[in-house]
């Protein structure tokens with residue numbers, strides 16, 4: 001969870017995964033470090049590794065849709081057009097964040113935390 005929340009390396013939880021911390025700087029949205037700046041973990045474990053993050057992205061999007069729908073229904077009874085409009089706005093606004101969250105979650109599924117990789121960089 002800590003690695004996902006801080007978008008840091010899943011193994012050492014110290015190095016940044018993305019070159020730019022702000023996901024809304026569109027020029028560098030997809031730019032990731034090839035290796036962890038702290039523990040040298042190679043982030044792209046195998047070629048096309050991050051294609052699998054699409055499944056995670058789908059899960060996050062469905063959760064977002066359900067939450068938006070439930071909250072809207074809880075507050076008032078929206079029309080179907082209002083629901084679709086709200087979902088479209090949510091998807092457009094949160095797309096960069098969901099993209100990064102899904103990549104870091106996908107990476108965390110395959111790379112385990114290793115406390116011995118924390119601390120000062122050894123080099």
Ligand SMILES: [Zn+2]
Nearest residue numbers: 009012036039
């Ligand atoms: Zn690391």
